[in-house]
Amino acid sequence: MRPFHYSRPASLAEALLAERRASAADPHTPMAFLAGGTTLVDLMKLEVMRPQRVVDLNASAREHSAIQFDGSNLRLGAFAKMAEVAGHPDVVENFPVIAQSLSLAASAQLRNMATLGGNVLQRTRCAYFRDPSWAACNKRSPGSGCAALEGANRQHAVLGASEHCIATYPGDFAQALLVLDAAVLLIGPDGARTIPFGSLHREPGDAPHLETNLQPSEIITGFAVPAGPWARRSLYLKIRDRQSYEFAVASAAVALELDGGIVNDVRIALGGVATVPWRAHDVEDMLRGKVLDEARATEAARVAFRTAVPQSHNAFKIALGQSTVVRALLQATSMEVRHG
Ligand SMILES: Cc1cc2nc3c(=O)[nH]c(=O)nc-3n(C[C@H](O)[C@H](O)[C@H](O)COP(=O)(O)OP(=O)(O)OC[C@H]3O[C@@H](n4cnc5c(N)ncnc54)[C@H](O)[C@@H]3O)c2cc1C
Ligand code: SF4
Incomplete structure (x- = not known):
């Protein structure tokens, strides 16, 4: 060091x-x-x-580490620890997708130490990025190339990639914030501002070293999460190479509002398969007002990946990602949800 x-x-x-x-x-x-x-x-x-x-x-950090729920909105301090939020009764009951995304991440020791703000800003696990002995990495050294394009790219992205970078966004919690339409609270040299969580991360394009839309020296102070009618019927499904202490190969966060078996509203975000936390807006539009059965979930999953581009070692992620979406949607329809 x-x-x-x-x-x-x-x-x-x-x-x-x-x-x-x-x-x-x-x-x-x-x-x-x-x-x-x-x-x-x-x-x-x-x-x-x-x-x-x-x-x-x-x-x-103390002033920005609280977890507060007033029945309509959840406020999470950016310096709250992952473990505290994952186990908080208000979060577990009212926002299960948040609790699950955090408790399925990393290890107990890491969750006791790591904060929410740091979690959403974690860097990719691309092996070429993490090993400076590889010269070609546009994210680490802009303009140097991308070793993963011709290399070991099993873990890499099939959605949102560019010819300059195919690295996967590795976190879990971000997908939960994305399906719940959370906002990011920021403070910087020019004052405070709030942005939608969906505009925090940037796709790589031709500048993969620029990963977020934060201004220089801007600090995340918290996240504001509305308790929409879909929040209680929400879940996070994470598929990984081993059942604990592992990043997602594919994941899906789903939040669903049903009215007598008909989809009033649905939100879907994908992890492990894309360069940024990935919201599947097209799929959401096609499911609203419909009965969500296996055939429709399968069609939705197909649409979610219709722009996917596989690399030499990761074509399996398309089928795996689709199965993950189907399972997550069907599990959400059959969840027991307490109202009130
Ligand atoms: C072995 C291992 C396995 C893991 N597995 C998973 C997993 O399965 N799923 C998962 O989601 N994560 C996983 N992680 C990542 C882990 O969750 C993150 O390392 C952690 O959440 C980062 O939080 P931190 O508080 O330690 O951040 P730090 O390391 O302190 O900071 C991370 C980055 O964010 C910046 N930063 C931190 N806080 C703020 C803020 N408030 N405002 C502005 N910038 C800030 C820092 O400058 C730094 O660039 C794993 C990590 C390890 C080491
Ligand atoms: S995929 Fe991105 S992070 Fe990985 S080597 Fe290529 S440019 Fe670097």
Whole structure:
């Protein structure tokens, strides 16, 4: 690991002020915020991320780590730990897709340490990205090429890829936020703002090193999740190479509102198969107002992957992703949901 300057400001306001001064003095020095450190420190040890300034936000985190539910809206502090949120009774009862996406992620030790903000900003697990001895990685070194295109790409994306990068977005929680139409609460040098979760991540296009639409030095302070009529009938189905401590090969988050067996509303997001958390809007439109049986779920899954482009080692992800969508939709229709 390379030497770096470490600071631990007492509040987010202090962190932002110090950051404004530091970047005005030297705008080109790479910096990173530290939350749980389970992604950042890993990547610093591998010399994939090389910040010269590390700003530890943990001292200022207390005010942004609460979990609050008022019956209509859930507010999750960005510094809440994954394990706390996964086990919170309001989350388990009213937003099962959130609880499941978090409890199926990583390991117990990691979930006790890792925060929600860090989780949604985790970097890809592409082996070429994580190993700087491979020169060709446009995400790590813009313009250097992409070793995965001709290499071991079994884990890579079939949706949202470009000729410059085919890396998969690896997280689980993001798909839950996406199906629930969550918003991201941000604070930065220019003040506070809120954006839809769906506009946080960027597809790789010709600039795979730009992964989000965050402004420089912007900090995620929390997530606002409306308790829509689909939130209680929601679930996360994760398919992986082994049953624990593994990233998704394919996953589906589903939130469903049924009225006498007819779909009033449905939301579907896919994980493990795309470059960003992937919302299947087309499929949602075709299911509204219909009875959701196996034939319709199968057709929906086909449509969800109609733009998929397989790489040399991952064509299996299309069939696997489709089966995951079918299973998730059918499981959601048969969930026992308590109203009120
Ligand atoms: C072995 C292993 C297995 C894993 N398996 C899974 C899995 O199955 N599913 C899954 O979803 N995840 C998995 N993870 C990823 C894990 O969940 C993330 O590492 C973790 O959630 C990151 O949170 P953190 O608080 O530790 O973030 P950090 O490592 O502190 O930060 C991550 C990044 O986000 C930035 N950041 C952090 N917080 C903020 C903020 N509030 N505002 C702005 N920027 C911020 C940091 O600068 C850094 O770039 C796994 C990780 C490991 C090491
Ligand atoms: S897929 Fe993306 S992250 Fe992986 S080697 Fe290619 S450019 Fe790098």
